[in-house]
Amino acid sequence: MSALCRTALVAALAVGAFTVGATGMPAQSAGNPARGRQVYERYCIQCHGARADGAGEVARWSQPKPRDFRQGVFKFSSTPYGFLPTTADLERVIQNGLYGTRMPPFAALSTRERRDVIAYLQSLSERWRTEGPGTPIAVTEEPAPTRESVTQGRELFEANCAKCHGDGTGNGPSAVKGLVDDWGSPITPANLMLGRGKWAHTARDIYIRAMGGINGTPMPESTGSLTPEQVWQIAHYVQALGAWSGSTRELRQLAAGLPRPSAVLP
Numbered sequence: 001m002s003a004l005c006r007t008a009l010v011a012a013l014a015v016g017a018f019t020v021g022a023t024g025m026p027a028q029s030a031g032n033p034a035r036g037r038q039v040y041e042r043y044c045i046q047c048h049g050a051r052a053d054g055a056g057e058v059a060r061w062s063q064p065k066p067r068d069f070r071q072g073v074f075k076f077s078s079t080p081y082g083f084l085p086t087t088a089d090l091e092r093v094i095q096n097g098l099y100g101t102r103m104p105p106f107a108a109l110s111t112r113e114r115r116d117v118i119a120y121l122q123s124l125s126e127r128w129r130t131e132g133p134g135t136p137i138a139v140t141e142e143p144a145p146t147r148e149s150v151t152q153g154r155e156l157f158e159a160n161c162a163k164c165h166g167d168g169t170g171n172g173p174s175a176v177k178g179l180v181d182d183w184g185s186p187i188t189p190a191n192l193m194l195g196r197g198k199w200a201h202t203a204r205d206i207y208i209r210a211m212g213g214i215n216g217t218p219m220p221e222s223t224g225s226l227t228p229e230q231v232w233q234i235a236h237y238v239q240a241l242g243a244w245s246g247s248t249r250e251l252r253q254l255a256a257g258l259p260r261p262s263a264v265l266p
Contacts, residue, residue, distance in 0.1 A: 031112070036120030039113050047102060052124050062102045065185055072125030073182070073216050076199040081213040081221040083134025084127060090118045098198040137211050139204060140228040145236040150251050153237025154258050156230050162261035164189040164218065168241040172261075174218070182216040189219075195242035202245045206235040 040052070047066040049056040054068035067074070076093060077085035094114050097105035106114070122128040143149065157165075164179070166172035170189035181187045190197050200206050210231050213221035222231060239247045240255035 031115030031117070031119030033116070033119045033123045035112075036116035036118065036123075039109070039117040040120050043106065043109075044117070052121070058102065063185075064101060064181075064187070065183065066102075068183075069121050069124045072127030075214050075216055076209075077134070077212065077215065078136040078208055079134030079212065080137060080223060081215060084131055086133045086136060087115070087118055089133075090121070091115075093199070094118070099196055100194075100198055137208055137223070139207060140232070142203060142207075143229070143232055145203070145239065145246075145248075145251060147251070147254055149233045149236045150240050150254055151258065152230075153233035153235070153240075154255070154261075156226070156234050157237050158261040160222065160226065161234065165192060167260045168192040168238070179218050181218075187217055192238050193242040195244045195247075203232070203235045203239045206238050206244075207231055210234055 040048075045056055047056040047058045047062060048054055048069065049059065049066075052069040054066040056066060059066050072084065074085045074089070076098075077083065077089045079085055079089070091114050093103070094106050094109065094117070096107070097103045109117075157168075162172050164170070164172045164174045166175065166189075168191070170191045172189065175189050179187050179189070197205070197209070200209055209219075210226075211221060211223050213219045226234075236251070237255060238244070240251040243252070
């Protein structure tokens with residue numbers, strides 16, 4: 001395998017944050033940490049480093065930076081803000097990668113290999129020994145997206161999201177001034193018009209991200225400040241901004257014709 005190919009593979013196993021929606025998999029990994037270390041050293045070390053501190057030889061060219069697994073902080077999770085992810089969350093990122101980053105999908109790894117490397121990662125932070133994974137966010141039944149829900153979602157988006165996400169491309173006033181994550185690295189709000197996020201693909205994924213926020217970033221949770229109905233309306237508006245899975249031409253045309261959020265700088 002060429003060095004370049006291996007670098008791409010290496011970047012994939014565990015870049016910045018592991019996660020997935022609740023899929024009924026066990027909350028704790030049943031893997032073997034010793035075997036998992038071997039998987040890590042084969043596929044992850046060039047980005048995440050020999051000490052799993054995110055300082056591998058490829059890290060200097062990576063944005064976002066590879067995750068420091070010693071801290072036990074993972075950006076994408078089906079659990080509430082501040083809680084550890086489930087094994088299913090970690091497995092989703094390993095298997096699917098993170099779109100637009102150096103973290104490629106590792107779908108070719110066997111289930112045992114994925115569970116083993118998860119067990120190894122869970123051995124690296126004291127958090128896994130003192131805390132259990134959080135309970136996944138409850139996802140209410142998704143209502144059908146309609147012209148009314150998309151229109152209402154745009155108003156809610158303007159009030160709650162446009163400060164950072166602007167018109168959906170990530171050009172809000174806070175983004176223009178500059179945002180950083182908890183590690184001091186520059187961070188850019190997602191361009192929601194791409195039709196997918198690093199982790200999110202569907203309206204359900206958008207709902208979970210809006211409810212739970214993103215650990216280690218300025219993206220807050222909305223649990224308690226917005227109702228599930230309102231979060232679904234925002235999710236359907238975001239879904240209509242681009243060719244997200246499940247979006248329709250009619251609702252995309254509707255969203256394109258709505259006024260731009262007023263929080264966007266001229």
